[in-house]
Amino acid sequence: MRHTPRLSRRTVIALGAAAGVSAALPLRAQNAAAERHGMSSFGDLKYPANFPHFDYVNPEAPKGGAFSQLGSSGQVNQNLETFNTLNIYSQKNDGALGMELTFASLMVRALDEPDAMYGLAASSVSFSEDGLVCRFRIRPEARFHDGTKLTAHDSAWTITTLKTIGHNILRQLLTDVDAVEAESDDMLVVHFVKGRGREIPLIVAGLPVLSKKYYEGRNFEEATLNPPLGSGPYRVGKLEPGRFIEYDRVANWWGEKLNVCRGQNNFDNLRYEFYRDRDVGFQGFTARNYLFREEFTSRIWATNYDFPAVRDGRVKKEVLPDQTPSGAQGWFINTRREKFSDKRVREALGLTMDFPWMNKNLMYGSYDRTTSYFQNSDMAATGKPSREEVALLEPFRGKVDEAVFGDAYVPPQADGSGQDRTLLRRAATLLREAGCEVKDGRRVTPKGEPITIEFLINTVTFEPHHSAVISNLRRLGIEANMRVVDPAQFQLRLQTFDFDITVQRFSTSSTPGESLRTYFSSAAAKLTGSRNLSGISDPVVDALIEKIVAAQSRDELTFACRALDRVLRVGHYWIPQWNKASHWIAFWDVFAHPKEKPRYGRAIPETWWRAKAD
Secondary structure, X not given: OXXXXXXXXXXOOOOOHHHOOEOOOOHHHOOOOOOEOEEOOOOXXXXXXXXXXXXXXXXXXXXXXXXXXEOOOOOOOEOOOOOOEOOOOOOXXXXXXXXXXXXXXXXXXXXXXXXXXXXXOEEEEEEOOXXXXXXXXXXOOOEOOOOOEOOHHHHHHHHHHHHHHOOHHHHHHOOOEEEEEEEEOOEEEEEEOOOOOOOHHHHHHOOEOOOOOOOOOOOOOOOOOOOOOOOOOEEEEEEEOXXXXXXXXXXXXXXXXXXXXXXXXXXXXXXXXXXXXXXXXXXXXXXXOXXXXXXXXXXXXXXXXXXXXXXXXXXXXXXXXXOOOOOEEEEEEOOOOHHHOOHHHHHHHHOOXXXXXXXXXOOOOOOEEOOOOOOOOOOOOOOOOOHHHHHHHHHHEOOXXXXXXXXXXXXXXXXXXXXXXXXXXXXXXXXXXXXXXXXXXXEEOOOOOEOEEEEEEOOHHHHHHHHHHHHHHHHOOOEEEEEEXXXXXXXXXXXXXXXXXXXXXXXXXXXXXOHHHHHHOHHHHOOOOOOOOOOOOOHHHHHHHHHHHHOOOHHHHXXXXXHHHHHHHHOOOEEEOEEOOEEEEEEEOOEEOOOOOOOOOXXXXXXXXXXXXX
């Protein structure tokens, strides 16, 4: 499965002495007089002030050469298969991958810490005693690519603009921002609403800083192929919409020697290739049309990486550990459609998936079954709820399924035959209990309307997986089919929730907070372009999200996430698919990289460098 958009704090739209621990207070308790070089959700920082560089980089990595890839993750309006705009922060059109590289943010993530951020355009940050006012000091050397100074006025304008007319995902993320002002050229002041979420200062710190002057007389919301004025380590180079886009490293970039940038941004040229289908894209990789590929298709990884360049060592294969939450990958059921409003119907649909059969026959036994929205993390609920989880859930007794107080829901194990009769009988029983009887060989709703299901996809890669489920649905009397559409139409239909069921993967951070609202909240269910594909609209879910947002310690956060996970899982809003705690990567042997990757990110291509010429 390809890696679909995640919200990262690096861009949000997009996150020796240096090994020591720096004392810091939680965000809500930091004193305004104490300007700090970094911040995190709970105040813990690995790196002290004036640290030389992140531990996971090679500070002496040479600059130069090119890196090309088939993109594997995006954010906001970015599309993995095509692009027709360079404005990635607007609701309109399909944004180009990599555009976030052209902008600097106030602070950047340390990828070997759960959520710590350190100063980039801002040299320091401080908080009022109540945590409702945050002040960022802007570096005097920060510049846009045209040489103009980057100031607090630019950042204030950016935050205000994204909150009011930016993409709906960004508007929702910035809900807890009350007001923004530039106290001077070098001092940005952000006011948060009372009771604001724990994550919002980090979200603000990770936003791009756009040029206020550049947008004077320009429509910020319009789709455009004119490169906007940036301030980051790269600027837009050559491009052909829908085919490729290149980024050129900015010579003598103002941030190049900062500790948060040392050993990073090493390539002179970065290029993203676009293919209509990743299987076709693989052929491009074997022909050296691009140099790096992360593989998401087990069939290709198991059977196709034996071409001559692999056998003679010109192409290297590596398996990197993935210690981050592997996220929620599955078939998301659109509960906005009346036929899916009864959770017994949704549970029945989930029983048509025979994971052992798929894993053995289609995926070479490479995966584990996904059960949780927080898979591969300690935030995933297991067994019966702990005392702390019960305390969070008890106020909602009678408003939630009693099953949340028992063992966390896990999809029943199929027998591997591809058509487990026991599970299909259970599915038929659930459908009858929901009033969906069989008439003239067709399963109908309580209103007597035939139940039909369209699976919306944008690649033929998953046709065999869909076919297996569709076959079992037909055994239940449900007529189902696949609809394969082009990437632009697929993105538009997701944004407008014009689908029955679709397949996606969403990943949350290791310290989730406000971003969960965009996935699961009632407000997001009504918001065009949100990540709440299932249309989850449940006051209990909303309340638990706010418990997560308000958590004052990592333990509180973990227990609240587990409680939310239990409620979501008994809601049967999706058919969970599969996961693996690793990255499969392949690359032409012209690169070098640090010995170990950071725990919380791939750091590719950020920390890699060119070791051989073409």
